[in-house]
Amino acid sequence: MKYSKKLSDTIHCLAFIALGEKEHLTSTRIAESVKTNPAYIRQLMAALKRAGLISNTQGQANACLTRPADQITMLDIYRAVEGDKPLLHLDVDTNPECGIGIHVQLSIGDFYREIQETAEQKMREITLQDIIDRYHEKIKNLPIDTDQAEIGKEGLADE
Incomplete structure (x- = not known):
């Protein structure tokens, strides 16, 4: 079964934008961090723009949050x-003539709701700022001699 990673990838993009707000971040640069292709990142960014969470100019590396991270x-x-x-x-592809199959699915549906x-x-309570704060906590707890610790301390400029 294939599952969606869109939420995780999109939060990654938004954190990247928030952490590198003074930099010109291209979809290629963000895609390298997400380990995907730039076209996918552009799709996510378009969805974020439609939702009013970011603003940018098409073809320009200038995406920014439309409101503070603690309000997203x-x-x-x-x-x-x-x-x-x-x-x-x-x-939804159970045997329609099997009472157990139908009613078990309806019962499961109640719990799924x-x-x-x-x-x-819970998702209403967690903000992008909470995620960024947790990111900083994790970076702070990395061993000093790792490259990742240096990336965290220096910011995106050295990636």
Whole structure:
């Protein structure tokens, strides 16, 4: 089963933009960090722009957040790239003549809705700033002699 990494990749992009706000960040540069292709990054950026989370000029490396990172929630980001897609999905291809199959799926659906509501509530509480703060905590706890620690201390300019 293939699962979506859009939320993770999009948060990565937004953190990259927030941490490198004085730099001109191209989709190629961000794609290298995400380890993907620039076209995919441009798709994510277009979704973020449509959602009003970033602004930029097409063809220019000048993306910026439209509001402070502490005012952008994980749910805002999720909705920007996944829309109303639920986190969990039912198997809708069960035998329609099997009462167990149908009613088990309907029962599971009740619990999936509860899980969705709980997850969305938590996603409303987590901001991009929380993620950036956690990033800084993790960088601070890296061993001093690693290249990653130097990248964290120096910022994006040395990547």
